[in-house]
Amino acid sequence: MALKDKVLEILEDNRGRSVSGNKIAVSLGMTRSAVWKAVKQLREEGYTINAVTNRGYCLTSDNDILNEPSVISFLETKELGRKMDIFKSIDSTNNFAKSLAQLGAVNGHTIIAEQQTAGKGRMGKKFYAPNNQGIYLSVIVRPQLSVEYALMITSCAAVAVAEAIEKVSGLRCGIKWVNDLYSNGKKLCGILTEAAIGVEQGGLEYAVIGIGINVSNTSFPKELEDIATSIRAETGKNVNRSQLVAEILNRLEVRLGDICTKEFLDDYRKRSIIIGKRIIITRNDVSETVQCVDIDNLGKLVVRRDNGEEVALSTATITLLD
Incomplete structure (x- = not known):
């Protein structure tokens, strides 16, 4: 894991709270200068990290970068x-x-x-x-x-x-x-x-x-x-x-x-937003209007054709009718 990722891990664990640069440096066995460089890299990647004198670094709670x-x-x-x-x-x-x-x-x-x-x-x-x-x-x-x-x-x-x-x-x-x-x-x-x-x-x-x-x-x-x-x-x-x-x-x-x-x-x-509704099913470029009846115990779509026949489908494109 890169040093900046280790610093980020500490800041994430304390999100919304300040952590002193010295505490981070000691826990990771690095210098405070290295911590500052890591924070600088994280800021360049889009993280909002505040630095407060005598309190340290704080990853703000509104950061939404996936990590x-x-x-x-x-x-x-x-x-x-x-x-x-x-x-x-x-x-x-x-x-x-x-x-x-x-x-x-x-x-x-x-x-x-x-x-x-x-x-x-x-x-x-x-x-x-x-x-x-x-x-x-x-x-x-x-x-x-x-x-x-x-x-x-x-x-x-x-x-x-x-x-x-x-x-x-x-x-x-x-x-x-x-x-x-x-x-x-x-x-x-x-x-x-x-x-x-x-x-x-x-x-x-x-x-x-x-x-x-x-x-x-x-x-x-x-x-x-x-x-x-x-x-x-x-x-x-x-x-x-x-x-x-x-x-x-x-x-x-x-x-x-x-x-x-x-x-x-x-x-x-x-x-389900389609059970009990009229829908259009499309398979192999052929479309048909049917009644959606249920989802069976294998996850298949059960539909009823206008002639009363019921079929269970494994694949189809569904279009909802208004």
Whole structure:
């Protein structure tokens, strides 16, 4: 760990309180001059650190740059997030996570970025991920599950993320099957799960759960302004992104641990914004208007056609009818 990161860790542990440069220097076995240089580097990276004569350095409570010490300070997990990499910018956290998973990365290894230049959504769509305004993370999980649970991992994650957002911000989210969180009719969050099948064991070798949340966005590109929203836009409040990242990992570990009981499906159904409504489903470029009936016990979407036939879908693009 670089000296500036060690200094940051101490400042994070005392966020909002002053710590003397001498105390930092002694605890890290470095000179006060080296502490000053480290603080200077952190300021250049965007951290607001006040220096008060005879009191020391203080990392102000409104700092919202994602960093490992800050996330860890809110973390309650055993495995998820205990190994993490944080980037200023990356093409896709999911792509990087998959490359790590293929090299044997441990369960819970988490990739976080301040910005994605090529974020991915379902069906190959691009996910809008501007700098310092959202949460873009991917978690590698190695569940002992059969292939049929692959779809349920996304559903399980949707419940966990909704719970985390509600706890940290107070904003209740609805779920649009299978992977989107909505608030007031607009998309707030997208989830993309990519899984690898183990040939020998016939089950999931690993899954990468990618999560993108609009947190502090106050504006969107023209093509998104009528369909996207953010936590700040809905609540008028800024939330601590490190706290929200940690709470997502906290809730995700709990929910994934109970995935075989399928208890999360009750909460998924309660948060559904499409059950009982007329929707348009699109598969293989063919669209059909149907009635959404339920989410079954495998996470599939149950719809009723106009002729009365009911079918359970694993994949489809959903459009809500006004």
